[in-house]
Amino acid sequence: MSTVSPEPTPGSVVAHIRAGMPALTARGRRIAQAILDNPLDVIHLTVTDLATATDTSVATVVRFCQDIGLRGFADLKIRLAAETIPPERGLHEDVTADDPPPTILGKVLTSTATAVTAAAATVDPVAFSRAVTLVRDAGQLLCLGVGTSAPLAQDAGYRFRSAGLPAEAPADAHVQHVTARLLRPGAVCLCFSHTGQTRETLGSVGAAREAGATTIAITSFFNSPLTELVDVALVAGSRETDYRMEAITSRIAHIAVLDALYVAVYLADLDRAKAAQQLAADALTDHRI
Numbered sequence: 001m002s003t004v005s006p007e008p009t010p011g012s013v014v015a016h017i018r019a020g021m022p023a024l025t026a027r028g029r030r031i032a033q034a035i036l037d038n039p040l041d042v043i044h045l046t047v048t049d050l051a052t053a054t055d056t057s058v059a060t061v062v063r064f065c066q067d068i069g070l071r072g073f074a075d076l077k078i079r080l081a082a083e084t085i086p087p088e089r090g091l092h093e094d095v096t097a098d099d100p101p102p103t104i105l106g107k108v109l110t111s112t113a114t115a116v117t118a119a120a121a122t123v124d125p126v127a128f129s130r131a132v133t134l135v136r137d138a139g140q141l142l143c144l145g146v147g148t149s150a151p152l153a154q155d156a157g158y159r160f161r162s163a164g165l166p167a168e169a170p171a172d173a174h175v176q177h178v179t180a181r182l183l184r185p186g187a188v189c190l191c192f193s194h195t196g197q198t199r200e201t202l203g204s205v206g207a208a209r210e211a212g213a214t215t216i217a218i219t220s221f222f223n224s225p226l227t228e229l230v231d232v233a234l235v236a237g238s239r240e241t242d243y244r245m246e247a248i249t250s251r252i253a254h255i256a257v258l259d260a261l262y263v264a265v266y267l268a269d270l271d272r273a274k275a276a277q278q279l280a281a282d283a284l285t286d287h288r289i
Contacts, residue, residue, distance in 0.1 A: 013070075013079040014039055020068060030054040031064045035080070043081045046224040047073040047197055058225055074197060115249040116256045119236035122222075123257060131216050131232050132264040135160065138188035141167040142208065144176040145192035146200045148251055152192040152218075156258055163266050164276030173200040180204040185212035192258075193217065194250045196224025205229055218257050220250045234261075 017032050024032055031054045035042050042050060050073070051058045065076045095104055135141060141160055145153035150171065157169025170176045177200070180189055189208035193201045196219045205215050206229060215230040220237050227233040236253040266273040 013068075013076065014083060017068060024064075027054070027056045027060055028064050028067070031056060031061055035076075039080045040084050043077045043084070046195065046221050048223045048225060048228065052223070072199075074195070112249050112252050115253045119253040119256055122235050122237040124233075124235070127232050127234055128261070128264075131234060131261060132268060134188050134214050134216060134232065135165070135190065135261065135265045136268040137186075138165060138214075139186035140183060140188070140213075141165050142176075142179055142183060142187065142189045142213070143167060143169040143191075144180070144189065144201065144204050146173050146176075146198055149192035149194065149198075149201070149254070152251065152254055152258060153190075155255075156190060156192070156262075159258075159262050160265065162276060162280040163262065164269070164272040165265070173204070176200070177204045177207055180208040180213070181211055183208050183211040183213040187211070187213040189213050189215045191215070191217050191226070191230070192219070192254055193226055194220050194254075196221055196226030198226075202226060202229065218254050218261075220253070 014036065017035055021029055021032055031050065034050065034054050045053070047058050047061050051061045054061070062072055065071070065073050070076050070079070095107055099107065141157075143153040143156040143160070145151075153169045154171065157167045160167040168179065170179050183189065187208070189205060191201055191205055196217065202225055205217070205226065208215055209229070214232075216232045216234065217226050217230040218234045218236060219226055220235065221227070222233075222235050222237070227235070234257055236250070236257045
């Protein structure tokens with residue numbers, strides 16, 4: 001694909017794409033036209049969705065974004081959102097700039113409650129049951145996530161270890177990747193990602209698969225590079241947009257799914273979990289007054 005021009009200036013990505021249309025290949029023009037026709041819709045798509053809609057590939061969409069001077073598809077969506085959506089809506093869909101603090105509190109809590117309720121409808125019960133069995137029987141459990149998903153991975157590693165599983169959750173993305181590559185068959189890699197498009201997470205999950213481990217994702221979108229890569233996808237979707245730098249309500253939905261997974265795994269091997277929890281409780285008494 002031909003390079004259109006250097007990086008677009010802030011607030012000009014739509015005009016930048018339109019001006020560069022003649023220099024694009026046929027596939028590039030299809031992608032560009034889809035963006036120009038519905039820029040607001042594109043910010044709600046995953047890279048896989050746009051590739052399917054334009055009869056191209058994920059690699060072609062990413063390359064298109066890079067060829068117009070952007071870092072990737074996420075960068076495109078953030079710039080499109082900045083041009084088409086008021087700043088306060090980029091923080092939270094329901095909040096307006098005129099809302100007083102009590103109204104903001106009510107809207108955020110209501111949105112969060114809705115996201116958790118919606119997760120019950122989007123998580124496939126068959127996939128969830130399979131995930132419970134895989135985690136219960138894991139010879140080694142690697143929990144990973146970066147950015148706002150990192151605290152969830154840390155929480156998962158701690159909780160499953162306290163239930164007697166050989167779990168770990170390296171904080172550093174490079175260590176996650178190396179640890180994933182050193183997994184063995186019978187191991188499970190449990191990852192967290194809102195968009196399912198994070199480069200570091202995809203790299204680590206790919207390394208885990210190469211090592212022979214089974215992979216599970218807790219994510220927000222049915223169609224993404226991550227859901228195509230993992231063995232089991234637990235999609236806890238919310239209407240939160242994925243053009244933000246950080247996820248808000250989706251994080252709560254993912255925590256709820258993690259809670260359910262933890263409880264189900266705990267009950268699936270009660271003797272092991274009780275023995276481990278007693279040891280954990282003994283250790284915690286040293287930290288309580």
